[in-house]
Amino acid sequence: MSEYLECFKAYDIRGRVPDQLDEDLAYRIGRAYATALEPADVAVGHDIRLTSPQISDALARGLQDGGVNVHDIGLCGTEEVYFATFHYRLDGGIMVTASHNPRDYNGMKLVRAEARPISGDSGLDEIERLAAGEPQPPVERRGTRQDLDHRDAYVEHLLGYLADEALMPLRIVVNAGNGGAGVVIDALEPHLPFRFERLHHDPDGTFPNGVPNPLLEENRAVTAERVRASGADFGVAWDGDFDRCFFFDEQGRFIEGYYIVGLLAEAFLRKHGGERIVHDPRLTWNTIDLCREFGGVAIESKTGHAFIKERMRREDALYGGEMSAHHYFRGFSYCDSGMIPWLLVAELIGRTGKPLSQLVDERIDRFPASGEINRRLADPATVIAAIERDYGVDAVRVDHTDGVSIELSDWRFNLRMSNTEPVVRLNVESRGDRTLMEEKTAELLGRLDAFPAAE
Template sequence: MQSSLKCFKAYDIRGRVPDELNENISFRLGLAFAERFQPRTVALGRDIRHSSSTLLNALAHGLSQRGVDVLDLGLCGTEEVYWAAQQPGVDAGIEVTASHNPIDYNGMKLVLGGAIPVSGDSGLRDLERMTASSVEICPSGPAPVRAASFRQRYVDFLRAYMPPPGTHRLKVVVNPGNGAAGPLLEALSPHLPFELIRVNFDPDGSFPNGIPNPLLPENRSATSDAVAQSGADFGVAWDGDFDRCFLFDENGTFIEGYYIVGLLAEALLRATPGQKIVHDPRLIWNTIDIVSAAGGIAVQSKTGHAFIKERMRHEDAIYGGEMSAHHYFRDFGYCDSGMLPWLLVAKLISESGRPLSALVEERVRRYPASGEINRTVPDVRAVIEGIRTRYAGTGATDHTDGLSMEFPAWRFNLRGSNTEPVLRLNVESRADEALMRQRTTELLGLIDQLSSPAPAHL
């Protein structure tokens, strides 16, 4: 029997359907989850992918066979499962989603009561072992579930973060990318003091406009163009399960998530001074500068939602942000949300009377950044060690996550992917865009050089 399964990753489950993830694996996972955590009630949700309903049904079969009361939330986002798991009487939640992965993938994100994540060191490895060793076959037919919805309660929660009545009525482009965000936006819309311009709005698992992943530059034009054409105040695009949102200013310009972290940190510290803010190590100077100036305490954590959430709970941090557009909030069970950030930004724009570009332009000038650049390499560790050796003795070194090196006027972070032979590079400088670009080119050249096979000796 197998001891491991390819679909079990560091923080969640993700794999190609049906080779790496299928009904039988989902059913066995349901059995394992019930046995490992002994929940009485579990809330299940799903994204719009064609395989999601089938996988959710199989998961529900496994849970119910072990006596679990299964609540079916239907089509919803990951944060709606997080919200459900924070409600009285709900012991755990699982969202069936592959978010921004290719169309033939699917996966699951798992939390316990209070939306505490199930990750590699908190039970996911046990679930992998138990699932892999099982030979149970999923029953046919619909699983015994109870339809449930906590959406209206979640809408009520989100309303507290909206601009107050009577403020300037904004025009906002909203682009769910045909993912799961549309239904929640419709539930929110009667309460929003905005005019919504809908783009790629209807949920569609065939993804007629491409996989919803606005982090890729080629996926941004629909939102950017709609902002420019409609004269909107700003634009928002989401990934498939909308736990990340991506912002575009009034000119249709994409705003790197790094600068949104600083913007939200400053706003939250203004309301509650002296709090702690958790950030990832990839790009840090802008965040540290803003947090310090606002009277807060910046705390660095390893990249990844399980690490950020754990550190936030430990520090009782009010907010955590990653440059990849994951934003975490203490008031939301230390979970990441793709709805709270854009509502908070809308509130900032309304209250300040300043456009989004003006809210971030000074920060971009002070700390220009490369954005994350990915390179496929034959040996991730060897390349990182080669880069470390090249700059050894010339700057401060940190190994919180991969390799970070800091110099007086610039710094970089180089880290490997958890799932593939890919290096991820981020470079920033102090108010010197030319230097940032020069050092980025220099590092990419070194990565290519260290990745090339040594010449054969004749």
């Protein structure tokens, strides 16, 4: 077997089944994890993909043959593996999932104790090296495997973020995309005053309604239409392993993740003023403004879950958010959750008495933003350097936390390159001037389009 395994990425494992990831490799990964981390007890769970139970079983056998006691939580979301790992004080956790990738893919997300992420520079490279090497013999004492019934404790934890007196009897459209979120909604329902309008609710690894990925515009219409038809207060859609959630207001309008970060910062700071809030550098002014208004401290971090989680731990931040719909919580061991955000938004609607559209429009009016726009370019680094030379001259502030952020008095932008493909990503915002934001977005796109495109 090659020393390089194509399914190993910078932060997780993802590949086509069976040519890039199969049961044999899953076993090897389990055995390698056991050798590299030497854990005693590890949580294992899997998503709804048809290949996930077999991949999960092979992974568990590898862990057991490495002397690890496997605590099997079965069909679940990624955050439930995180929860089981930190709540039961286990030594690690592995989730078998390919999230929103095509149906013939599968993969794994790995954490160590306290649900700390394992990425290329924190153990994943070593696991890859061991998995690609010669098979290791079983250890003398084989580990056990037992089911772990975690869900009641997990639901109790989720409910702990809410103040009961602020909750209203809202009608909420919930679109699980035939992933795993529906099971948790059903478990939460008896404890909440909400009426749920269910869409694509039952777990189904054949994906009869398409692979759950609400970031794709063509996947949003069904949720938006149900919100409007049912007169719901808002809608939520999840990806397959529901570590991300996406919002629709009562008019069926899709809400950009940037403004959800601000709403969640507000929701926390209304209850816990003076706390630190971590955000990514792509779009920032709205989050910074809300932190000032509600007595918080905004802290910028490089984009990406490993960077956000590390910075949150260092700062003891209460909440961290990325405009890509990843939201992280100190009370959740600094991990991301796709369930906590919508609960907090529902609470904020009840607390303020304002519909979601009003909460969002107030912020859009103050800080209109372009949303992320991608361009495939032959030499992204050269492009970013050229743009910085041209716009940095008049800048109030130039920052290199992630790509380049250039701030002028009444507008700003961030331009960064993808880690995996020849793509640059542009985000533009202004202070209360939509026309200026749109003009500067068009201007920058014109500059980008003048550079050679990637083949």
